[in-house]
Amino acid sequence: MINVDSIENGVVLDHIKPGTSLRIYHLLGLDKLDHTIAVIQNARSTKYGRKDIIKIEGEEALNLNLDMLGFLDPNITIIRIQGGRVIDKRQLSLPETLVNIVRCKNPRCITSIEEEIDHIFKLGENGEYRCVYCEERLSRSSL
Amino acid sequence: MRHLIDPLDFTVEETTALLDLADRILADPAAFADKCKGKILATLFYEPSTRTRLSFESAMLRLGGRVLGFASADSSSAAKGESVADTIRIISGYADIAAMRHPKEGAPLRAARYSLIPVINAGDGGHQHPTQTLTDLMTIRRKHGRFEGLTIGLCGDLKFGRTVHSLVKSLARYEGVRFIFISPPELRMPSYIIKETLLPRGIPFEEVTSLESVMPALDILYMTRVQRERFFNEEDYIRLKDSYILTPDKLALGKDSLAVLHPLPRVNEIALSVDDDPRAAYFEQARNGVYVRMALILTLLEVPV
Numbered sequence: 115m116i117n118v119d120s121i122e123n124g125v126v127l128d129h130i131k132p133g134t135s136l137r138i139y140h141l142l143g144l145d146k147l148d149h150t151i152a153v154i155q156n157a158r159s160t161k162y163g164r165k166d167i168i169k170i171e172g173e174e175a176l177n178l179n180l181d182m183l184g185f186l187d188p189n190i191t192i193i194r195i196q197g198g199r200v201i202d203k204r205q206l207s208l209p210e211t212l213v214n215i216v217r218c219k220n221p222r223c224i225t226s227i228e229e230e231i232d233h234i235f236k237l238g239e240n241g242e243y244r245c246v247y248c249e250e251r252l253s254r255s256s257l
Numbered sequence: 258m259r260h261l262i263d264p265l266d267f268t269v270e271e272t273t274a275l276l277d278l279a280d281r282i283l284a285d286p287a288a289f290a291d292k293c294k295g296k297i298l299a300t301l302f303y304e305p306s307t308r309t310r311l312s313f314e315s316a317m318l319r320l321g322g323r324v325l326g327f328a329s330a331d332s333s334s335a336a337k338g339e340s341v342a343d344t345i346r347i348i349s350g351y352a353d354i355a356a357m358r359h360p361k362e363g364a365p366l367r368a369a370r371y372s373l374i375p376v377i378n379a380g381d382g383g384h385q386h387p388t389q390t391l392t393d394l395m396t397i398r399r400k401h402g403r404f405e406g407l408t409i410g411l412c413g414d415l416k417f418g419r420t421v422h423s424l425v426k427s428l429a430r431y432e433g434v435r436f437i438f439i440s441p442p443e444l445r446m447p448s449y450i451i452k453e454t455l456l457p458r459g460i461p462f463e464e465v466t467s468l469e470s471v472m473p474a475l476d477i478l479y480m481t482r483v484q485r486e487r488f489f490n491e492e493d494y495i496r497l498k499d500s501y502i503l504t505p506d507k508l509a510l511g512k513d514s515l516a517v518l519h520p521l522p523r524v525n526e527i528a529l530s531v532d533d534d535p536r537a538a539y540f541e542q543a544r545n546g547v548y549v550r551m552a553l554i555l556t557l558l559e560v561p562v
Contacts, residue, residue: 222382224361228340231367240453247363248384251449 118152124175126193127168127183132156135166138186141215142178144168149175162189182215184208185243211236212243216252223248259557260369260376264390264423269430276395278562279545279552286319289551292560293322299352300326301344301368302379303335303359308521308543309379309388313356316550325352330360342371349373354558356388357381375557383419388553389520390423392546396538397428397477399545400516404431408474412439413481413501413526415446420520421481422450429454436462437471441497444483468501472510478503480519480539482526503527508534518542 130138135153144151150171159165170178176194183190184206193203212235218225224247225231235243235252243252261267267275282289298317302310305328314324327333334344341359345368348355356377357365362384369376380386394404401407409428411421415438425446428434436455438446445464455462465471472478483501485494503517508531519527519539531537555562 220362222360222362222384224341224359224363224367224381227361228342228364228367230340231342245363247366248382249362 118154118169120198121169121171121195122198123173123196124149124169124171124194125178125180126170126195127180128165128191128193129159129162129189130166130168131187131189132162132164132166134187135168138183139168141182141186142180144170147172147175181209182212185212185215208237208241212252218245218248218250218252220245220248220250223250258373258375260365260372260378261387261553261557262366262369262376262378263385264387264427265430266387272391272394272427275391275549275552275556276398278555279391279395279548280399281562282551283545283548289320289555289562291321292555292562293317293320293558296320296322296354296558297352298322298324298326298554299348299355300324300328300379301333301348301355301357301359302326302328303330303333303357303364305329306358306380309358310356312543312546313377313379313388313550315547316554319547320551320554322353322554326356341367344368345372345376354554377553377557383417385423386419387423388546388550389420390427391549391553392542393420393424393479393518393520394427395545395549396518396542397516399541400538401476401514404428404434406433407476408435408437409477409479410437410439410468410471410475411446411479411481412468412503413483414444415440415481416444417484418481421479422447424479425450426454429458429460434460436460437474438462438464439466439468439471439501440464441466441483441493441500443493443497466500468503469507469510472507473512475511475515478511478515478517480517480523480526482524501526503531505530505534508536511536 152169154167156164157167188206190206194201214233217233225233234246236246237243300310300313317324341364349372354375356379357368358379359381362382364381365376365378378387415421515536516538517536
């Protein structure tokens with residue numbers, strides 16, 4: 115059993131699908147932060163058997179844009195901690211839009227050449243995301 | 258301020274009002290000859306499309322306005338690397354309305370987000386071409402007086418043809434429309450159009466590979482070009498290409514009230530001998546394109562008519 119200290123201020127991403135935490139770590143850009151971060155893989159879970167967990171220490175972590183998690187893994191629970199106490203826990207839902215979270219991969223899309231353009235995907239009625247510019251469908255496997 | 262980026266940007270009611278106006282202009286062009294006096298249309302064509310550009314320019318000139326613009330990316334600031342967002346902000350100070358053709362999908366939407374003047378999508382890559390759709394709708398309505406209850410055949414390349422996708426989405430908004438998709442299996446209507454547009458609304462459709470078999474049922478036949486480069490091999494292309502060429506023999510199977518449309522340019526998919534048949538409506542369709550663009554310019558500029 116490995117012990118990882120509980121955090122005083124920051125965010126815990128709980129119930130991450132086992133084996134996917136490093137991918138989420140990179141997709142969220144956590145590797146670019148100078149926060150103390152713990153990535154725990156294959157922890158025991160009463161709910162799912164196994165799970166991954168990411169703990170991000172630091173007051174600023176409370177302001178991280180975590181919208182994309184609803185798209186990546188809707189089972190994740192986001193726990194925000196301040197002064198050593200849980201201030202809220204939330205389950206994720208699919209966000210209406212994904213802005214600059216994933217890039218449109220359609221080479222014919224204006225996003226492939228226009229400078230400083232936001233990559234925006236909108237959630238459609240059928241639960242699929244499409245690029246607002248070219249309507250290219252976003253598949254999770256393309257991430 | 259309104260733009261026209263997607264053919265579905267206009268509601269059914271707004272589309273009807275626009276087509277009514279186009280019909281009024283066609284009936285009495287002189288009454289509209291000065292409606293845009295003092296106004297300027299910018300035609301921003303990042304790729305050449307002579308017919309579409311001239312149709313827009315003709316539309317503005319016939320309204321008494323003036324035009325400026327460029328006909329290819331080489332002769333524009335894009336060659337120097339200027340973004341679409343910057344170009345439209347500059348053009349907003351030079352013109353009152355802009356029509357943009359761009360090889361990249363979504364470029365006119367990008368422009369609309371930064372523009373101070375109405376932007377019309379004049380074709381963005383293989384994505385949308387809403388003024389072609391409006392032209393098609395105007396022609397269909399002029400030929401039959403309605404959309405409701407019509408059987409529309411779309412023939413040829415239904416997979417890559419943006420005009421057919423936009424037309425199907427637009428016509429699907431009217432009651433009682435039925436579609437017959439006529440294409441080789443390689444070039445069938447994409448499944449997302451069927452799943453997202455037709456099935457949820459219970460719109461009847463058939464997919465067939467032979468034009469002759471369905472010809473008697475059609476009120477509209479919308480032809481498109483089957484391009485050689487769309488096929489995996491030459492043999493398939495040679496085997497299939499003649500199946501999707503409209504000849505007088507095939508047209509003889511159609512109703513007297515049938516109208517044959519084509520977005521043009523055609524290569525060989527409609528035999529020249531079909532041109533003299535009164536049911537050949539494609540040149541009239543191209544003429545209608547000017548009137549519908551006149552109606553669109555007046556609508557977006559909010560000119561009282």
